[in-house]
Amino acid sequence: MDDVVSDDQGGMLRFERVLDAPVETVWAWLTEPEKRKLWFADGPMDLHEGGAVELVFDHDHLSEDDVPYPEDAIRWKGVTSRERVVTIDPPRLLAMTWDGGKNGVARFELTPEGAGTRLVLTHTGIGDPGHRKGTAAGWRSHLAVLAGRLSGHPVRDFWKLHAESMKAVFGG
Template structure:
């Protein structure tokens, strides 16, 4: 498939992230409410672990917390982990910090930061009819490779969140990511 075919309008999945400035990608989703339920899926370890990563967080700005990712366990639909991600088969734990905590409307956290400066993820929620508008903005990404991985990753995780909130069984994270990575690159 050529690059033009990969990005033809009929092949671009719904809910694509938008580059809003260099190093910043933004996603929007309309999710089933109420807002307190969606907030719980962002902030409560057990619920967040169903679509992103588990990890207890103290509900206030300035606190550090860890996220434990198990992307293979986000769906009962199991496929083999792609070879280049085998090192994550047992999961991976990452360190973060809450930079803003304004329930039930805004959560901002640091992201990454191993050998590079951490980026930042902001979740904004707003009631919209019976639904909840989620705006996720990931900023301070250092390069195009990061934008590709983050774009495909967040798109996949948000699709799983929408399925969970709607009572649907999500597909495998790796299936979603594998389809989205070439589109985001």
């Protein structure tokens, strides 16, 4: 798993992963709610510039095992985020607002790499350093779930993975 590259001055996070699936398959996992909910969040996405994106977070779908929410995370169950598509070029590029644009833009770029896909996620415009670290841990965890789903090795316990990501990002 590649670690995050962060630019503390510009509020930027960058992740790179080589995923075990062709670009078209990865695109489907980014854009189709039934697939996206298995690694990130459910909800419809209007696939055009300016299109509405609804992200419904339910981490019960992320673990292979039946793993309950930790007490400090239960408040996030069912939270819905309403975003907008900023840029789209199927199946290579998708960028959307984050926190209604208050915390920048998440941009996914897909390029073929052998039989797989190189995914570059760049999240810009996250002003608060603490929020940036929390977002980094979240993206790190969710991308690991995506990689596991695509390789046939799903994550058994998302919350354990997320705790490891928090340690990696915050130290300790």
